[in-house]
Amino acid sequence: MAALRLLMAALTHQGRVRSKNEDSLYAEVRERIALVCDGLGGHAGGQVASDLATRIVTGQLRHLRPSDWQQEDKVVEAVKQAVFSANDHILAKSRAEPALQDMGTTLVACAFMDDRVVTANVGDSRIYRVAEGKIEQVSEDHSLVAERVREGLLDPDSEEAALLSNIVTRALGMDQITVDITVEDLHAGDTYLLCSDGLCDMVQDEEIQQIIVHAIDPEQVCMLLVELANHRGGFDNISVIVIKVVG
Secondary structure (H helix, E strand, O other), rough: OOOEEEEEEEEOOOOOOOOOOEEEEEEOOOOOOEEEEEEOOOOOOHHHHHHHHHHHHHHHHHOOOHHHHHHHHHHHHHHHHHHHHHHHHHHHHHHOOHOOOOOOEEHHHHHHHOEEEEEEOOHHHHHEEEOOOOEOOOOOOOEEEHHHOOOOOOOOOOOHHHOOOOOOOOEEEEEOOOOOOEEEEOOOOOOEEEEOHHHHHOOHHHHHHHHHHHHOOOHHHHHHHHHHHHHHHOOOOOEEEEEEEEE
């Protein structure tokens, strides 16, 4: 089966409040890899962690041979090991440099095979899929609020939820991590969105879906989403990657 073609665009913005951008992203249509990391830990640490994770994961995936990309188990294992390797590098650097202690980063990544996509997720950055006009979150948030909401212990619109909104329960840079991996079939017409919480905290899922459905191309989707998040306050760094699957 011939590979489905991808159209890919990416955009990152500091936002209107933060003094620097601690997000890091990578989008390379020829390599069929997309990745967003949102650095945690403030000072220099968040930026160092997100940059390191991006470099390690993409560097290891580039070592896959063309024949490896035809085998789902090899791609899944490569993605998983790349994320674990990034975690090891972040931990080692944070232990070696006191100024970087407790740094970490979220990570969402997509590795596109000919007719499938392998996704990875650690933290509360997100992967969405828009198919046949409907939006669905592919990733699961690893945050205190999301976990309590799933357990029926917290109202997502409550004041308590707002106070706890910055606490992630999984991130690269922790002693032990679990990475969520999914494998999905690709279909022509589907659109995937990877984003940091600087977007999804400001823009509702239905608004994201409407922009993706009505925009001309992935570049316009990126610009419109970032503009809207900034218009709503731009309280955090905003990073988006949009991938449209073409027949």
